[in-house]
Amino acid sequence: MPGWHAFTKEWREKGDLALVGIVQEQHPDRARLFAQWQGLDFPILWDPFNLTGSKVVPITLAVDEHGIVRAVNPEREKFEDEFLRVVFPPTAHSAAARVEIPGAIADLMAHDPAQLDAAVAALESAASRTPIDSIALFRAGVARRLRYDADGGNAADFQGSLDHWRGAWSLDPEQYIWRRRTQQYGPRMDKPYPFYDWVAEAQAQITARGETPVALGAQLTPSELAEKGRFVPGGDEEEPDALKKVPLDTEGWLAIESATAFDTSGQTPVASLHLVLRPNAKLDVHFDDEAGPVVVWLGSVDQPDGFEFEARHHQLRPAKTGRAAEERRLAVDTRLRAGSRGGKLRGYVLFYGCQGVEGTCRYLRHDFEVELRVP
Amino acid sequence: MIRCLFPLMALTITAPAQTYSWKVGEPLPDLRLPTIDGTRTVSLSELRGKKLLLFEFASW
Numbered sequence: 001m002p003g004w005h006a007f008t009k010e011w012r013e014k015g016d017l018a019l020v021g022i023v024q025e026q027h028p029d030r031a032r033l034f035a036q037w038q039g040l041d042f043p044i045l046w047d048p049f050n051l052t053g054s055k056v057v058p059i060t061l062a063v064d065e066h067g068i069v070r071a072v073n074p075e076r077e078k079f080e081d082e083f084l085r086v087v088f089p090p091t092a093h094s095a096a097a098r099v100e101i102p103g104a105i106a107d108l109m110a111h112d113p114a115q116l117d118a119a120v121a122a123l124e125s126a127a128s129r130t131p132i133d134s135i136a137l138f139r140a141g142v143a144r145r146l147r148y149d150a151d152g153g154n155a156a157d158f159q160g161s162l163d164h165w166r167g168a169w170s171l172d173p174e175q176y177i178w179r180r181r182t183q184q185y186g187p188r189m190d191k192p193y194p195f196y197d198w199v200a201e202a203q204a205q206i207t208a209r210g211e212t213p214v215a216l217g218a219q220l221t222p223s224e225l226a227e228k229g230r231f232v233p234g235g236d237e238e239e240p241d242a243l244k245k246v247p248l249d250t251e252g253w254l255a256i257e258s259a260t261a262f263d264t265s266g267q268t269p270v271a272s273l274h275l276v277l278r279p280n281a282k283l284d285v286h287f288d289d290e291a292g293p294v295v296v297w298l299g300s301v302d303q304p305d306g307f308e309f310e311a312r313h314h315q316l317r318p319a320k321t322g323r324a325a326e327e328r329r330l331a332v333d334t335r336l337r338a339g340s341r342g343g344k345l346r347g348y349v350l351f352y353g354c355q356g357v358e359g360t361c362r363y364l365r366h367d368f369e370v371e372l373r374v375p
Numbered sequence: 376m377i378r379c380l381f382p383l384m385a386l387t388i389t390a391p392a393q394t395y396s397w398k399v400g401e402p403l404p405d406l407r408l409p410t411i412d413g414t415r416t417v418s419l420s421e422l423r424g425k426k427l428l429l430f431e432f433a434s435w
Binding site: 059 | 410
């Protein structure tokens with residue numbers, strides 16, 4: 001598409017041609033960063049719910065001066081002679097089809113926080129009807145992920161979106177856009193798809209131009225960055241609290257939420273594990289980033305053959321926003337043995353936390369357990 | 376009053392999810408979408424008066 005942008009520059013500047021984009025993406029800020037990086041100066045519309053109904057991207061449409069589609073994926077060599085220079089008569093045609101947008105979807109696309117829960121509930125309700133409607137499932141998944149990315153989003157919503165997308169895609173395997181949405185959040189594949197591996201380069205180049213890159217809301221996962229997984233049996237890493245000396249978080253200063261995504265290939269089960277570590281807002285708890293990093297240890301697994309991790313010991317950086325009370329997130333892949341149906345993963349978090357502005361600060365251990373179920 | 380509401384509810388609940396697909400020779404649909412910066416919405420059926428290239432894509 002940036003190729004077409006450059007190819008049509010002269011005609012656009014003369015006013016003979018307009019460009020408009022539609023992105024089939026969950027996160028509009030990433031498309032904004034891409035447009036900023038590539039200098040795309042035309043309107044780009046956001047279609048996270050796949051309302052166009054397209055099953056693949058990219059698609060290029062040549063549309064005449066009367067709004068009639070004249071070609072799908074036109075050839076550049078013939079573009080000027082067979083489209084741009086042709087004067088299309090205002091022929092009689094059918095009226096423009098109206099694509100009704102349910103109110104819940106309009107509210108979600110408008111990022112209306114007051115309508116968020118009602119909109120998600122409406123789309124969940126549509127997805128729970130029988131017979132199962134794959135489009136309704138996909139849309140409910142989009143809604144749940146939007147709520148996960150909103151302030152205070154819970155990992156249960158992310159799990160809901162992963163489950164819905166898997167269901168939608170299994171009902172309609174040819175839907176490439178839906179399949180990519182499922183794969184985007186992991187786990188990494190043997191041949192990773194480079195979803196957003198351009199982000200770091202884009203940010204660096206935009207910064208070098210003296211501009212401020214568009215800030216990204218949701219954290220990029222290893223899968224989105226197309227990092228190839230390197231699994232190790234584990235065991236050579238030193239457990240940070242093997243002797244259980246750190247006092248337990250008995251008052252619930254921290255809550256652990258999780259979501260797991262299994263690969264779509266259906267071969268060796270690989271799970272992408274997403275953990276959200278949330279300080280207890282009711283108790284006014286926040287992380288004490290100055291005292292030290294938050295540590296996550298992925299420990300034992302009650303599965304006979306065990307699991308493989310890429311790393312068992314993780315240190316989480318302070319929140320990007322600098323807000324100590326903000327939740328911390330970790331995405332990590334784990335590989336099960338072929339034929340495994342899943343099992344329980346046990347681990348713990350070691351963290352420095354404080355209660356209130358002048359309150360107590362403590363170093364605590366919070367044990368957690370995550371059920372990994374191969375779908 | 377409650378009895379009057381039922382037919383309407385049934386209609387809403389059974390309406391299947393709508394979708395669309397591009398067709399050569401047909402006008403762009405009346406489909407209204409927000410811009411990626413969220414500052415305005417545009418209906419595709421408003422895009423006329425000039426030749427247009429419409430790209431449906433993803434930054435990935």
